[in-house]
Amino acid sequence: MTDTNMVQESIKAHVQFLEGEIAKTQQFIQEHFNQFPELKSQRDLLTSIPGVGDQTAASILAEIGSIDTFESARQLAAYSGLTPRERTSGTSVRGKTSLSRIGNSRVRKALFMPALTATQYNPILHDLWERLLKRGKTKMVALGAVMRKLLHLVFGVFKSRKTFDPNYGKQFPPLAD
CATH class of the missing domain: 1.20.5 (Single alpha-helices involved in coiled-coils or other helix-helix interfaces)
Known part of the structure; x- marks a missing residue:
């Protein structure tokens, strides 16, 4: 040999x-x-969101712990480093806005591929993706926004204790752009 x-x-x-x-x-x-039946029900709630599978649900549950720690979806997004950070300093007031990335990188890592999948299969996130691309945003900027929105959906599903409903909010008129 x-x-x-x-x-x-x-x-x-x-x-x-x-x-x-x-x-x-x-x-x-x-x-x-x-x-742990409570943990299993939380996983089942998460996997009701198109784009979130068992592995992603396990990662999110492991990283954020109890959802009761967070008062709002914005707090959860800030914890995960999915909030926009504006770059302005002195005379250079036209810096590009980017994700702050100050936060739990493992949550961001866990949401990256599910966000890509959700742009195809989740109607709410697909609409957001298309709208941002039409406005001229780059794909990475749009993906960051989709990741943040996905985390907001996670928060909403946890707080309401109801499975994901893609028609929720359709009874309200859309906000003006």
Whole structure:
């Protein structure tokens, strides 16, 4: 057996080991949810939002702890670093606005891919995405706004203790742009 074959076999063995450990960890997380009915119901509420799956729900629940810690969705967004930060200093008052990123980076990381998915499958977030792109916003700016809105939906679902309803708020006229 050549050195190259030995290295390849070693890498394959490591990958198989890691895949087994990932499966064990996912099983442990599932069992943990099954042991705590309140936690399981919170996960079920989160997964009712299009774009949020089991893994994202587990990450969000692990990172934010009790939703009662936050008085508003804005506080939760600030905790997660998903609030806009304006850059103005002295005479340079036309700095670009960006995400503050002062906050829990793990929540932002957990929301990135679900926000991308939600732009396709969540009607509320899809409309927001399209509206921002039509206004000339870059895709990353629009995605940051979608992540923030997704976190607002998470907060709303937790506080109301009701599953996600894409038609909620349709009875109200849209705000003027």
